[in-house]
Amino acid sequence: MWHWLERHRGPITLFLMALLLVGGAVLLYRQFTTGDAIEISLAPPQQIVVQVSGEVASPGAYSLSSGARVANAIKAAGGFTADAYLGGIDFTQRLADGDQVHILSTDVLSKVNINTANASLLDTLPGIGPVKAQNIIAYRLENGPFLRKEDLINVSGIGEQTYADLEDKITVY
Numbered sequence: 001m002w003h004w005l006e007r008h009r010g011p012i013t014l015f016l017m018a019l020l021l022v023g024g025a026v027l028l029y030r031q032f033t034t035g036d037a038i039e040i041s042l043a044p045p046q047q048i049v050v051q052v053s054g055e056v057a058s059p060g061a062y063s064l065s066s067g068a069r070v071a072n073a074i075k076a077a078g079g080f081t082a083d084a085y086l087g088g089i090d091f092t093q094r095l096a097d098g099d100q101v102h103i104l105s106t107d108v109l110s111k112v113n114i115n116t117a118n119a120s121l122l123d124t125l126p127g128i129g130p131v132k133a134q135n136i137i138a139y140r141l142e143n144g145p146f147l148r149k150e151d152l153i154n155v156s157g158i159g160e161q162t163y164a165d166l167e168d169k170i171t172v173y
Contacts, residue, residue, distance in 0.1 A: 052077035054103035055084035
C-alpha cells in the first residue's frame with residue numbers, strides 16, 4: 001500500500017489541495033451570505049399640493065401624487081367650465097409641490113392684458129393715447145405687474161371715468 005501511495009502522491013496531493021480550496025470557499029460563502037435577511041419595503045408615493053384656479057368646476061388646492069401632470073390637476077378640480085380657454089395648455093407638463101394651474105376664460109382673448117401689452121396695443125384702448133400708454137408701462141416697470149385691473153387708477157392720467165370705460169376691455173392675466 002505504501003508503494004501505491006508513493007506512486008500516486010502527486011494526484012493525491014492535488015486532490016487534497018482541491019478539497020481544501022473547495023471547503024474554504026464554501027466556508028467563506030456561508031460566512032458572507034448568512035445573517036439577517038434584508039427587508040425591502042416600498043415607500044408610499046410622495047404627495048404634492050397644487051393650486052388650481054380659473055375656469056374649472058371647483059377651484060382650490062389639491063393633493064396629488066408626485067409626478068402628477070396638469071391633466072391630473074384639472075381632473076381633480078372637476079374639469080373645465082364651459083367658458084374655459086383650452087389653447088396653450090400643456091396637459092402633459094409634470095407638476096411640482098406648490099405649482100399653480102390657472103385656466104383662462106375665453107373672454108380674456110378679447111381683452112388687453114395691461115401687464116404684457118406694449119404701447120401700441122394699449123393705445124388701441126378707448127381713452128388711452130400714446131402718453132397714457134407710456135404712463136402704464138412706466139408704472140409697471142416701477143411697481144411691478146398689476147395685481148388687479150382696478151390698480152390702473154393709480155396710473156398718472158387715468159381717473160375713475162377712464163377706468164370705467166376700460167373695465168370690461170382689460171385683464172391682468
